[in-house]
Amino acid sequence: MNFNIKEIFTAFMVLFAVIDIVGNIPIIIDLRKKAGHIQSEKASVIAGVIMIIFLFIGESILKLVGIDVHSFAVAGAFILLFIALEMILGITLYKQEEGSSLNATVFPLAFPLIAGPGSLTTLLSLRSEFHTENIILAVVINVLLIFIVLKTSAKIERLIGQNGINITRKIFGVILLAIAVKLFTSNIKFLL
Template identity: 30%
Template structure:
């Protein structure tokens, strides 16, 4: 197969980054938890909570996108090694999504319960971190920034966070429209796509670590 032209290659890279980040942030899957955390909030408080959470999550992901290589170098970790490890983590997350199991990269029950008692902190913890910008999202961003243009990754983060704001702002409508069955089906489909992307991450990392392993 001939190599893709630069424009098509960049478009393909951007779509991969966008889909990967959207799936792992999973704004649709987080709708029930968001509704539970803000159940007695007035409409104005809900809007301000969403805005703060999205801004903080965006900042966290952009920082890790820009500083990911520096962090890896500080700990003496090679990018291909991190890519393989990140791919394995994402694949395990994808399996849990396909099986409709709770994701381990989200907030723990203790964090959610504490946030429920300390209402003023819901926007930052657990909504922004670790629900929207959790270990899975941070890993995805760092892996992508090591193999794609950081500009494309940051644009993807911004687009996903705009979509996240819209979805959470319409959370009640989304939950009613999709229902439990619809949201479960959507999660499984997204998990399958994420599994494919994770395998690509692993294959790319192994190809860089062992250049001869893909040779015929």
Template identity: 30%
Template sequence: MVQDFLGDLGKAVITLLVVIDPIASIPIIMGLTGKMERKQRTSILNVTIITVAILLFVFAFIGSSILSTFGISIFSFMIAGGVLLFLVSIQLLTHGDWTFGNQTLHDESGVVPLAFPLLAGPGALTLVILSFETYGILITVLSIIIVLGITYAILRSVDPIYKLLGKRGSLIITRIFAIIIAAFAVQFVIDGIKQVFH
């Protein structure tokens, strides 16, 4: 019984961690926060993790009902997320940071695009819905908590990287990573369109 529980928990954790893929988000975080102080960057990461937690738990419990009520497909999230990321990449390439009009975004950056669609993207939201239906409430909740802890630890590793690069180096890297973000965006849109017309 315990062995089965641990086995299912392990599967749920590994699958969710692979889908969220926090390591792949490090370049995007560096791109979005390259000109910020450490305190502000930490604040954004905190907002990011809290937002991801809320999204994952909400979708685990009532995700299916939300989507069916509004007639929204998970692939619509994918396409919309791709468009959003592409706009972010354009801002990074032209301004060196993420701005909205004349306002530079601060803690809000932890909500969009870091929390959604990068970490708690369509894949992760769909997965927690399936996990709830497959493994039940306990394993789903535990797997989300464990993955959030691992994700936070990985994202905090950007600080040593910033110390190594310095502000000038970080600004250069920001421009380079903007291209990577654009590639992520295009792939989101392509995958979403493929699934819509599949």
């Protein structure tokens, strides 16, 4: 076992910034109003399972289509860059599709809001730099935090207000931007 507190913390912060559960509180509240009820436990567990499964089979899927992890990590760095720009500038580059009749707990909350393209790409990008057990622990910590946020989303919104949510998003956007640059520079050298 290669447990490393620094790796766990870094992976946790990256995933926390990409998932942006605090910034998604307004969306979660809106989903609660539309769906009537969201099962916080179910949404958290499903999102966690999707992320951990993708962590293990994602690389096999890449090999199947002939893409190496470093190329995927560079592509992931670009996705993180765009997500960071959305968070910092308050713009929308990625438009989520709407109009599904599925339960809001699974879609769009667990997938793709929590375990979406950004978090799945991030997992494989992190795998190129960190030990798998540290990433899994970071996912589990994020899932616990997601559960807490889902359970208390209305209270959190009242407590920190819209300005607090906006400030949090901007701070994590800058952190995510720095991580995207690091991910790009550490993997591009393998492709050149």
